[in-house]
Structure formats: structure tokens, C-alpha cells
Amino acid sequence: MRAFSQDFQSELYDLMKWRRDVRHFTPDPVDPELLRLCLDAFQMAPSVGLSEPWRIVNVNSLDARQKSLDNFKASNADALVGYEEGQADLYASLKLTGMRDAPVQLAIFCEEDTPKGSGLGAQTMPEMRRYSVVAAIMSFWLATRAYGLGLGWVSILDPIQLRTDLDLPDDWSLVAYLCVGWPKEETITPELETVGWEMRDAQLTKLIER
Amino acid sequence: MRAFSQDFQSELYDLMKWRRDVRHFTPDPVDPELLRLCLDAFQMAPSVGLSEPWRIVNVNSLDARQKSLDNFKASNADALVGYEEGQADLYASLKLTGMRDAPVQLAIFCEEDTPKGSGLGAQTMPEMRRYSVVAAIMSFWLATRAYGLGLGWVSILDPIQLRTDLDLPDDWSLVAYLCVGWPKEETITPELETVGWEMRDAQLTKLIER
Numbered sequence: 001m002r003a004f005s006q007d008f009q010s011e012l013y014d015l016m017k018w019r020r021d022v023r024h025f026t027p028d029p030v031d032p033e034l035l036r037l038c039l040d041a042f043q044m045a046p047s048v049g050l051s052e053p054w055r056i057v058n059v060n061s062l063d064a065r066q067k068s069l070d071n072f073k074a075s076n077a078d079a080l081v082g083y084e085e086g087q088a089d090l091y092a093s094l095k096l097t098g099m100r101d102a103p104v105q106l107a108i109f110c111e112e113d114t115p116k117g118s119g120l121g122a123q124t125m126p127e128m129r130r131y132s133v134v135a136a137i138m139s140f141w142l143a144t145r146a147y148g149l150g151l152g153w154v155s156i157l158d159p160i161q162l163r164t165d166l167d168l169p170d171d172w173s174l175v176a177y178l179c180v181g182w183p184k185e186e187t188i189t190p191e192l193e194t195v196g197w198e199m200r201d202a203q204l205t206k207l208i209e210r
Numbered sequence: 211m212r213a214f215s216q217d218f219q220s221e222l223y224d225l226m227k228w229r230r231d232v233r234h235f236t237p238d239p240v241d242p243e244l245l246r247l248c249l250d251a252f253q254m255a256p257s258v259g260l261s262e263p264w265r266i267v268n269v270n271s272l273d274a275r276q277k278s279l280d281n282f283k284a285s286n287a288d289a290l291v292g293y294e295e296g297q298a299d300l301y302a303s304l305k306l307t308g309m310r311d312a313p314v315q316l317a318i319f320c321e322e323d324t325p326k327g328s329g330l331g332a333q334t335m336p337e338m339r340r341y342s343v344v345a346a347i348m349s350f351w352l353a354t355r356a357y358g359l360g361l362g363w364v365s366i367l368d369p370i371q372l373r374t375d376l377d378l379p380d381d382w383s384l385v386a387y388l389c390v391g392w393p394k395e396e397t398i399t400p401e402l403e404t405v406g407w408e409m410r411d412a413q414l415t416k417l418i419e420r
């Protein structure tokens with residue numbers, strides 16, 4: 001039995017408020033021991049049937065980084081085409097990735113066909129394995145922020161192309177491309193809200209009764 | 211700028227270690243104000259393009275609970291057929307849901323076609339909206355545990371049947387069915403490990419270099 005104090009509860013909520021999607025990083029490196037400590041959050045995360053389907057790829061070589069950045073550029077150019085005038089201008093002005101400067105870049109995959117867990121809990125909803133990977137990423141994200149690091153989740157990528165470029169097995173699905181480093185600034189407001197793209201809506205946590 | 215102390219960092223890791231999937235609940239009710247406080251974690255969670263696609267359904271009526279439990283029973287019976295002898299016996303002996311006794315039961319959906327966020331970040335990976343819902347659920351899970359509550363994520367359900375039974379829109383995807391209440395016991399070891407179904411593997415957080 002482990003109880004948590006009111007002070008801790010309050011600080012946990014502060015952590016969630018200060019956890020932002022970070023796209024502006026300083027050039028300072030991340031100590032590998034600190035990264036390792038944050039990565040421990042993965043093995044504390046829940047996973048369906050204890051399948052632990054996360055596979056963590058350190059995108060570190062010049063070649064792998066360039067291919068990933070090219071993938072982002074192409075996907076982002078395609079996305080821009082879908083917006084009309086004013087919104088297109090705003091979209092084009094957004095900084096949507098820290099891939100050019102983040103010192104640590106991790107591509108997180110889900111091994112869809114892992115025998116681990118023997119399929120428990122994933123027969124009617126096989127997507128549960130990917131959801132387990134997301135739960136682990138969220139744990140990692142909170143851990144990085146507790147240590148003062150920033151994390152940005154890039155999803156403007158062709159997932160099949162990235163898997164091919166990184167030479168990974170066919171049954172691995174890309175879940176996230178994470179940029180990690182020291183944030184240039186820290187804020188409590190999402191960048192997309194600051195620039196006027198979209199606002200948070202507290203009404204959306206209202207319960208729908210059935 | 212908000213820095214977190216070493217004590218907090220250490221307690222956050224304790225929280226992640228003590229967060230378990232809970233399937234055994236006491237009959238004690240959950241104070242609606244406490245539940246509301248925990249649900250605030252949703253609006254602090256990250257979401258792709260600030261789309262906030264989570265929709266939270268309070269499965270509370272006798273009819274809705276019965277249909278959900280029937281759904282679990284049918285899905286679980288189907289799953290059992292897929293296991294051979296020894297494993298089937300073990301599977302049949304597992305308590306895989308707290309749906310018979312959890313005082314609070316929430317079905318969490320993703321609104322796939324929400325216009326919120328204008329599709330930013332979800333064009334090459336539309337599954338990002340569902341991943342945002344999972345990130346919010348993980349935040350909620352940690353919040354509930356910080357307040358001493360237990361949460362169990364049930365995925366042995368036919369998601370289309372559940373949406374139909376709860377009379378919800380066609381573009382809402384079931385992400386999770388959550389049982390919430392006061393845990394009968396608390397432990398640091400996953401129940402599936404205790405009963406010998408599967409073990410955690412620390413090797414899986416090793417980085418794959420590219």
C-alpha cells in the first residue's frame with residue numbers, strides 16, 4: 001500500500017499542466033544516463049496482456065536523420081495543400097517539428113505480431129497493442145518533463161516510408177517520432193493556442209450519461 | 211518555468227510503479243467530486259492539433275451496464291476458444307474484468323471526424339486522434355492512483371456492439387472501457403505476472419540504433 005500526499009497530488013497536476021509539446025530546443029546534449037532514467041518509464045507502463053510491444057529506435061545517424069526529415073518535409077508539404085488561403089498561411093508559419101535541432105530523436109514502434117502476452121485482451125481490439133505503446137510514451141513524456149526535458153511528438157510523417165528507411169520488420173507499426181532535448185522556453189499554454197490555431201475546451205470532459 | 215524536485219521525481223516513479231490494472235474493487239462508492247478532479251486530467255493531456263477528440267460516457271444505468279457485461283462475457287468466451295489445454299485453464303481462471311463490482315464505469319470514445327484541430331498532424335496518421343485519447347486516459351489513470359483509486363482497462367469487448375448498445379454516433383470509436391473504484395488490495399506486481407501468464411522484460415527498453 002502506497003499513499004500519496006496532497007503536496008504530491010498537487011505537483012502531479014502541475015506536471016501535467018507544464019507538460020507541453022516542445023518544438024524549440026537548445027543545442028545542449030542530453031546526458032545518456034538521464035535519457036536511460038526517463039526510458040525506465042516504458043517498463044513501468046501498462047500493456048495489454050503484459051505484451052510490452054514497444055520497440056524504441058534511436059534515430060541518430062546522419063543518414064537516418066536526413067531520411068526522417070525529408071519524410072516530414074514531404075508529408076508537411078502535402079498537408080499544406082489541403083488548407084485554404086488564411087489557414088494555409090497560418091499552417092505554413094507554424095513550427096511543427098524539432099527534428100532540425102533536437103539532440104535525441106526516437107522512433108517508437110509497436111510490434112504487432114509479438115507472441116508476448118499470448119494475445120490476451122487483444123483479440124477483439126488488436127489496436128490495444130498500439131494503445132499500450134501510447135500509454136508508455138505518455139509515461140515517458142511525463143518523466144522527461146519532471147527532469148526538465150522537453151518532448152515533441154511528430155506525426156506528420158509517412159509511417160510506412162519511415163519503417164522502410166529505418167530498415168525495420170514489416171509487422172512494426174510506427175506509433176510516434178519523438179524529439180527530446182532541453183526546451184528553449186517553457187510555458188503552460190499550448191503553442192497552437194498561442195498562435196491561434198485552436199483552443200482547449202473544458203466542456204469536452206463533461207460526462208455523457210447512459 | 212516550473213522545476214520539479216528530486217523528491218517529486220522519485221515519487222512520480224513510485225506512482226508509475228504502483229499504478230496497476232485493478233480488477234478487484236470494494237463496494238465503496240467514489241465521491242463525484244473526486245471523480246471530477248481526476249477527469250480534469252483529460253483536459254491537461256496532449257492531443258494532435260489540439261483536437262481533444264475524447265468523449266467520456268458514464269455507463270451507469272442498469273441496462274447499459276448489463277449490455278456491456280454481456281458484451282464482455284461473449285467476447286471472453288470467444289477468446290477462450292483460441293487457447294489450448296493448460297493455457298485455456300489458466301485463462302479461464304483469470305479475473306479479467308471488474309465490471310461486476312466497479313462503482314464507476316466509463317466508456318471512452320474517440321470522435322474520428324471532429325473538425326477541432328482542422329486535421330493538423332493527423333493527415334498521414336489519422337490514428338493520432340485515437341492515440342491522443344489514450345494519452346488522456348493514461349493521464350487520468352495516474353491521477354486516479356495518486357488519489358488512491360484503482361482503475362482497470364477492459365478491452366475484451368466487441369467495440370461496434372458497445373457503440374450500438376450505448377446509442378452513440380457512427381464516427382465514435384471505442385478506445386477503452388474503464389472500471390474505477392477503491393482497490394481491494396494494492397501491489398507493485400502485475401496480476402498477470404503473479405498468476406504466471408506473462409513476465410515483464412526490462413530488455414525491451416533497450417535502444418535499437420539507426
